[in-house]
Amino acid sequence: MSTCLMLGNIPFAHAASFDCDKSRTGVEKAICSDSKLSEYDERIAAAFKRALGEWNGAIRNYVRDDQRRWLAEIRRIDTPAESEIEPLCVAGDLPCLRRELQLRMDTLESSGYRNSGVYQRSDGGGNLLVTAIRNADIRLRVYDRKTSKILGSAEDEAATQRSGLPQLQRDTFQWHGPDTFLVEAADDTGTPAADGCSLTVQFTERAATVLQQGGCNGARLEGTYLRDLSDLPSNHESSVD
Known part of the structure; x- marks a missing residue:
């Protein structure tokens, strides 16, 4: 995994290399404890890696910027007080977090991306x-x-x-x-x-x-x-x- 857990790094590691013992935020812990979130996160990481190579790498910077934007929105779930923008989900809302990760997974896996x-x-x-x-x-x-x-x-x-x-x-x-x-x-x-x-x-x-x-x-x-x-x-x- 972890597209979400390694928020400070791009590209991201796959699930096999993720150490849940080092999870810190609520989102990270939710991903570690929920099999569906883990699946989505792993697929997001794999699709992100593929997207970097589209058009022979010509859109690599766009893909990275787009991923950073999404990750910033995911981060905001754990730190709503630090931004005037309403977070995508309320902290601890597992169905909402699943929905957001699924939407991102669908976007990156889309052949239209x-x-x-x-x-x-x-x-x-x-x-x-x-x-x-x-x-x-x-x-x-x-x-x-x-x-x-x-x-x-x-x-x-x-x-x-x-x-x-x-x-x-x-x-x-x-x-x-x-x-x-x-x-x-x-x-x-x-x-x-x-x-x-x-x-x-x-x-x-x-x-x-x-x-x-x-x-x-x-x-x-x-x-x-x-x-x-x-x-x-x-x-x-x-x-x-």
Whole structure:
């Protein structure tokens, strides 16, 4: 294990090398005493290690920053008084801690994680925010600055319910290989845009190219979005939604 127990170090050790006799915090002790948490933590550590090698290591710094952000949130469970931000869980709430570790495990194990991140359109027109959910599911949000409209998401209803994130639109999407997918946009009732809105999104380690068919209710979404590996989708949660 321990992604959580070795909070000060990246990369993290696996469960076989973890010494629970040295656990100190409430989260660490919970992981040591609960088999499900131990399993999740071990899988998080393994998935994190794999993610460091995605795109031949080109997104390594992004993966590390994203993991540090998550670990900081986990730390806050044991030290709520040290931050004005509400912790993810109340100390001692085992079901909540299991849920948070499972969500992180699902994110890192998702085949879409390699394409997660913040992409800025080269003409400054907007951002493409991509968050991995689980399996091949991702949450896609396109923020058009001119019209102040958001297009998303590519996640299914089950993933929405599990993550607790709002489902902005009921879109259908289909992957074409590991790094290209098609989005047929619709509103929250499942009704497609009157003027049509189909997007093809092609990812590389450095950019995402969006091809648009249809008017998308006046939003211009097509373009090249350059990947900002120093930024995280979580930095835009409040500013976009």
